[in-house]
Amino acid sequence: MSGGVDSAVAAARAVEAGHDVVGVHLALSRAGGTLRTGSRGCCTIEDALDARRAADLLGIPFYVWDFSERFREDVIADFVSEYQAGRTPNPCMRCNEKIKFAALLDRAIELGFDAVCTGHYATLIPTDAGLELHRAADNAKDQSYVLGVLTADQLAHTYFPLGTTPSKAVVRAEAEARGLSVAQKPDSHDICFIPDGDTRGWLAEKVGTATGEVVDRSGAVVGSHEGAHAFTVGQRRGLKLGVPAADGKPRFVLEVRPVSNTVVVGPKEALATREISGGRFSWAGAAPEDAEFSCDVQIRAHSEPEPARAFVSADEVRVVPDRPLDGVAPGQTAVLYVGTRVLGQFTIDRTVSAVPVDA
Amino acid sequence: MRHYLDHAATTPLRPEARDAWLDASEMVGNASSTHGAGQDARRLLEEARERSAAVLDCDPIEVVFTSGGTESINLALQGLWQARPVGTDAIVMPEAEHHATVDTIEALVAAGAVLRAVPVFRTAAIDGRVFADQLPGAALATALVANNEAGTINDAAELASSAAQALVPLHLDAVSALGHLPLSFRGLRGDAPDALGLVAMSVAGHKIGAPVGVGALVVARTARLSALLRGGAQQRGLRAGTQDVAGAAAFATALELAESERESETTRLAAMRDRLVDGILTRVPQAELLGDSSRRLPGNAHILFPGAVGESLLFLLDTAGIAASTGSACQAGVAEPSHVVMAMGRSEQDARSVLRFSLGRTSTDADIDAVLAAIADAYARASGSGSAARS
Numbered sequence: 001m002s003g004g005v006d007s008a009v010a011a012a013r014a015v016e017a018g019h020d021v022v023g024v025h026l027a028l029s030r031a032g033g034t035l036r037t038g039s040r041g042c043c044t045i046e047d048a049l050d051a052r053r054a055a056d057l058l059g060i061p062f063y064v065w066d067f068s069e070r071f072r073e074d075v076i077a078d079f080v081s082e083y084q085a086g087r088t089p090n091p092c093m094r095c096n097e098k099i100k101f102a103a104l105l106d107r108a109i110e111l112g113f114d115a116v117c118t119g120h121y122a123t124l125i126p127t128d129a130g131l132e133l134h135r136a137a138d139n140a141k142d143q144s145y146v147l148g149v150l151t152a153d154q155l156a157h158t159y160f161p162l163g164t165t166p167s168k169a170v171v172r173a174e175a176e177a178r179g180l181s182v183a184q185k186p187d188s189h190d191i192c193f194i195p196d197g198d199t200r201g202w203l204a205e206k207v208g209t210a211t212g213e214v215v216d217r218s219g220a221v222v223g224s225h226e227g228a229h230a231f232t233v234g235q236r237r238g239l240k241l242g243v244p245a246a247d248g249k250p251r252f253v254l255e256v257r258p259v260s261n262t263v264v265v266g267p268k269e270a271l272a273t274r275e276i277s278g279g280r281f282s283w284a285g286a287a288p289e290d291a292e293f294s295c296d297v298q299i300r301a302h303s304e305p306e307p308a309r310a311f312v313s314a315d316e317v318r319v320v321p322d323r324p325l326d327g328v329a330p331g332q333t334a335v336l337y338v339g340t341r342v343l344g345q346f347t348i349d350r351t352v353s354a355v356p357v358d359a
Numbered sequence: 360m361r362h363y364l365d366h367a368a369t370t371p372l373r374p375e376a377r378d379a380w381l382d383a384s385e386m387v388g389n390a391s392s393t394h395g396a397g398q399d400a401r402r403l404l405e406e407a408r409e410r411s412a413a414v415l416d417c418d419p420i421e422v423v424f425t426s427g428g429t430e431s432i433n434l435a436l437q438g439l440w441q442a443r444p445v446g447t448d449a450i451v452m453p454e455a456e457h458h459a460t461v462d463t464i465e466a467l468v469a470a471g472a473v474l475r476a477v478p479v480f481r482t483a484a485i486d487g488r489v490f491a492d493q494l495p496g497a498a499l500a501t502a503l504v505a506n507n508e509a510g511t512i513n514d515a516a517e518l519a520s521s522a523a524q525a526l527v528p529l530h531l532d533a534v535s536a537l538g539h540l541p542l543s544f545r546g547l548r549g550d551a552p553d554a555l556g557l558v559a560m561s562v563a564g565h566k567i568g569a570p571v572g573v574g575a576l577v578v579a580r581t582a583r584l585s586a587l588l589r590g591g592a593q594q595r596g597l598r599a600g601t602q603d604v605a606g607a608a609a610f611a612t613a614l615e616l617a618e619s620e621r622e623s624e625t626t627r628l629a630a631m632r633d634r635l636v637d638g639i640l641t642r643v644p645q646a647e648l649l650g651d652s653s654r655r656l657p658g659n660a661h662i663l664f665p666g667a668v669g670e671s672l673l674f675l676l677d678t679a680g681i682a683a684s685t686g687s688a689c690q691a692g693v694a695e696p697s698h699v700v701m702a703m704g705r706s707e708q709d710a711r712s713v714l715r716f717s718l719g720r721t722s723t724d725a726d727i728d729a730v731l732a733a734i735a736d737a738y739a740r741a742s743g744s745g746s747a748a749r750s
Contacts, residue, residue: 112678
């Protein structure tokens, strides 16, 4: 229970369904604020209080559990080191993978619980072949992507009451009807441990700044920056380039090279990616039987799934989209779907450009 | 059936204290008003003050009613600091004090005070020799009479004597000692020079069966202490604000009752507590009683459960209807590892694995039985060695 309306309604539905429910608010950040100052980030003391009051209304016990140390090690430290390695991490995936459905789930099972219930918009469908994870009914709110990192073992102990709800508006109306004070509370977005949304500033504090070069694909220096970790493939803003492009068109970050503290830029067309692959992967159920199959690939939480061919070996998953993908950053997660079903995911290690360098 | 073993956090309101409060609340009148109604309220208030002074063994004028232990401690420390002699800027503070002390002194340090920390022994007892060594030239010193987490009883008489000899004003935090130990302000102060030695002592009502919201700071006649709350001349100008007559009446009643049953309760609680500790150590051989084994508050059992997550233990006990505490303050919603346990020389991990059980007036053998029935399984689960069957 984050203090948000989704988890509050999820808890309410779980209680109504007859389950024995205990509300838990995760204390993940020691540096949390007291009052909610906006909809960025989570979870201030006020958020914890909102969660507590929702639990009070539902008549369920409420606890605040401290996973801040695990969170620091598994999520925050990973976030920093990924950026330092020139990759773009997805901390929400790591949190689901290591904290919410691992550390928390492990503790829950030890304490006699059967499942972790959250307000995620996703659907679990039991079949003869096992549990399947599917998109939520509301495509706009679908969060199956961030759950794509869950394994069959983890899924067996999860419960998502909101998955089949047609829309967020319905959830809010239900919250209102139930008398939950958080019914109209704005959704939080951005990274929960960077409440002011200034990721670059936050990273600069952790990693420091170091002046480096911005170069084009031919290696010519076209500008400078204060730390390669502040840039992500596909980024356009924040590039202070002294030399305009020959064609006058805007330039985008194509690559981040942390070792030389260099950022490579080029035209938008150069962002086109014809293949992605990675060695860290998991399946949301049984592993696929075929080594090669058609699927849809989604590389961001709210981007369109793209039809693709997947190639699975023991060491890696390789995906070739039917049409080139735009601005794919190593470190991002690629989630594979078949229809609405989540097959699994991999962390993107390698990308292959669709455009030759001298074009 | 709930079993409450967290009396150190708070204890049930005594019926007599409630009745005293209700009776007093029937009358209307601000004790500072000059008219008849005010005089009636004032009479009740001053009777309560005299009754409290009799139990605490001080002069009535030395009893300053406050809103509780935290306010008393804040008033004492900030008050002594603000009124300190020119040229003194050091504060002597042992390392295992309550957060009301720690946080207040932290703020004073930020405002220019110099902290002279005094270590505690592994039992949490204050090192009296180092305490005495740190005193000369200090602006003030503070110490717990008994440690609220570990239960260990300090030698308050020795600490007060050291302060008198070193010519330093001393504040004693008697919040957790009240009702369990004999406390004589006069006796502890002895013949210390004016404004020096023991000059202030904090007590809280809800620890002895008075309502939450009333306590007292005993302030020696000659103490030099500035007020925190300003806005009226009440209580020697040391604590402005309309006085809580009903609270004072309830507090005085609770004080008298607590003192009258103190010796018999000490015997009763200690016996139950010893059975609790023996029973836990038998069922959980890895567990360890922390704090002094003999010089400890009669109802206190402070136990380390190695490898167990304190939060999980509390949860499992709570689910079994048993209320206990980790004894650590909640900062920003996250239970911090106890600074007291760490000051006792334990690791941060150990500091997260400690439970405090504390008995009180309404504790019975059934409470002990309940803990003993639940503790082994709770420990197994909370230390990750439970049967967590995940397919």
